[in-house]
Structure formats: C-alpha cells, structure tokens
Amino acid sequence: MAVTVGSFDGVHLGHADVIRRTVAAAGQADAQPALITFEPHPRCVLDPANCPQSITTLQEKLTLLEAAGIEHAIVLTFDRALSSLSPSEFVDRLKAVMDLRRWVVGFDFAFGRQRAGNSEWLRSNGFEVDVVPPFTFEGKSLHSSDIRRLAGRARAAEGDFIAALSVGYRPTFGGTQLRVEGFLLDFEGDLYQRRLELRFLKYLHPDIRFDTPADLVQQLKRDVADTRRIVQPLAK
Structure with a gap:
C-alpha cells in the first residue's frame, strides 16, 4: 500500500493534492492507494471545547475520496486509547493488516502519543x-480551518443556484461553533432542514468581526455582488 493519514475534512484542494500524490506514489510502487482517516475528529477527543464541526459527513468524505482515486479508505475510531499509542505501536497495528510500502504525508504531519x-x-x-x-491557494496555505467566505453553487431538489457561502464562527455575534451557511441568489422559499450539495468555487475573504450588525450586512451585500460576478460567467 501507498498510504496517507489525516482527517481530510472537506476534502479541499490541499487534500486533493495529497491524494493525487498518494495515487501517483502507489503507481510508482506497484501498490494500491490507501487513506487512513479518523472518526470523530481527533480534536473532539483531545480538546472537546474546540471540537470543529465537520464540513462533510463521513459518508460524503468517503464518496469524495473514492472519486479522487483512493482504493482503500480505512476509518479508525479516534479515542483516548488510540491517542495513547506510541508511533511504533500505531505503525505495528497497521503493518498487521496491510503491506506498507510507501507513505505520503503533509509537511507538518505528526502522529502517535504526544x-x-x-x-x-x-x-x-x-x-x-x-x-x-x-498547498497554496491565491497566495496562502490552505487548511480546512481556513475555509471561510466563498463564492460557489448550491444544489437542491428545486435546482442549481449561485450561492454566497460561509464556513466560519460568526465572530460578530461571539460564535464559537463552526457553521456552514449558504445564501442562495435568485431563490425564494424555505430550505431549512433540507439537504443541499454545496460546491466551493472561489475564496473571497476570511472571517471578519464587525463592530455592528449593520456593517456585517453591508459586507454581505458586497459578497453577494462578488459571488454573482464570479460565478455567473462560469454557468454560461
């Protein structure tokens, strides 16, 4: 196996780069590409007060990984027992069930106890x-926690819509939980408690804490205008 390890929440462009290199490494080593991920997110066990809300469900993540070329996705239950394993103990458990020929890891990859x-x-x-x-996107390193205000599209049963999207903490209102929100352009109706498929197309800006809600509303109007300008030509 050529294997990579990580949470891969959201399966964003940075993750796609790691996956692409894993698939390529597998081909070079005459092996199969494999990915090891965790459920729940490790931070939810090690630092519950800062447990991130997942951008994708586990099933959505696995579907995206398969589409990207991963042949074997192994989901490990992350708990205190797993976090207490030394690097040797963790690797020995993997070697017991797979032939580890090559690792593909991020520059800041770390694993095992402490x-x-x-x-x-x-x-x-x-x-x-x-x-x-x-992995840099528009001049900055990309992490799941960096996905904030974006232009994109939202797909519902009613159709496919341009959407101004936000993945953030609502700092203007003192938010502490990660939230995924979408404002659908040219749509009237109620989609609460409905399932939507979101596609992120363009990064606009990070989370911003505004002094007043009115300032936030003005920025949202600019985001909507930017989203329409960016996404609408792509639909033609």
Missing part, C-alpha cells in the same frame, strides 16, 4: 516517505 512520530521517524524506521509541501 505527536512523537513524523516523516523523519518513518524514514529512520525504514519506510519510504514522500513529504507534500504546503
């Missing part, structure tokens, strides 16, 4: 390791 394992640890223990550099 994050004692990393790419250098893997190399020192005889593994071939590819380290993926930071």
Whole structure:
C-alpha cells in the first residue's frame, strides 16, 4: 500500500493534492492507494471545547475520496486509547493488516502519543516517505480551518443556484461553533432542514468581526455582488 493519514475534512484542494500524490506514489510502487482517516475528529477527543464541526459527513468524505482515486479508505475510531499509542505501536497495528510500502504525508504531519512520530521517524524506521509541501491557494496555505467566505453553487431538489457561502464562527455575534451557511441568489422559499450539495468555487475573504450588525450586512451585500460576478460567467 501507498498510504496517507489525516482527517481530510472537506476534502479541499490541499487534500486533493495529497491524494493525487498518494495515487501517483502507489503507481510508482506497484501498490494500491490507501487513506487512513479518523472518526470523530481527533480534536473532539483531545480538546472537546474546540471540537470543529465537520464540513462533510463521513459518508460524503468517503464518496469524495473514492472519486479522487483512493482504493482503500480505512476509518479508525479516534479515542483516548488510540491517542495513547506510541508511533511504533500505531505503525505495528497497521503493518498487521496491510503491506506498507510507501507513505505520503503533509509537511507538518505528526502522529502517535504526544505527536512523537513524523516523516523523519518513518524514514529512520525504514519506510519510504514522500513529504507534500504546503498547498497554496491565491497566495496562502490552505487548511480546512481556513475555509471561510466563498463564492460557489448550491444544489437542491428545486435546482442549481449561485450561492454566497460561509464556513466560519460568526465572530460578530461571539460564535464559537463552526457553521456552514449558504445564501442562495435568485431563490425564494424555505430550505431549512433540507439537504443541499454545496460546491466551493472561489475564496473571497476570511472571517471578519464587525463592530455592528449593520456593517456585517453591508459586507454581505458586497459578497453577494462578488459571488454573482464570479460565478455567473462560469454557468454560461
């Protein structure tokens, strides 16, 4: 197996780069591409007060991973027992069920108790390791936690709509929970408690804490105008 490990929440462009390199590494090593992920998110166990709300459900994530070329997606239940494993213990458990030929990991990858394992640890223990550099999008490194205000599209049973999208904490109102919100342009109706498919097409700006709700409303109007300007030509 050529394997990569991580949460992969949202399966964004940075994740896609790691997955693409994993699939390529598998081809070079005459192996199969595999990905190990966790449920729940490790931070929800290690730091419950800052547990992030998932951008995608587990099933959505697995569907996206399969579409990206991952042949084996292994979901490990993340709990205190798993977090207490040393790097050697964690790797030994993997070796017991798969032939680990090559690792593909991010530049800041760490694993095992107290994050004692990393790419250098893997190399020192005889593994071939590819380290993926930071993925930059419009001049900045991309992480799941960096996805904030975006232009995109929303698909519902009623059709496919241009949407101004937000993944953030609502800092103007003192929010502490990650929320995913969408404002559908040219749509009238009630979609609360309905399932939507969202596609992120363009990053607009990070979360901003405004002094007043009125300032927030003005920014939302600018976001809607920018979203229409960016997304509408793509539909033609």
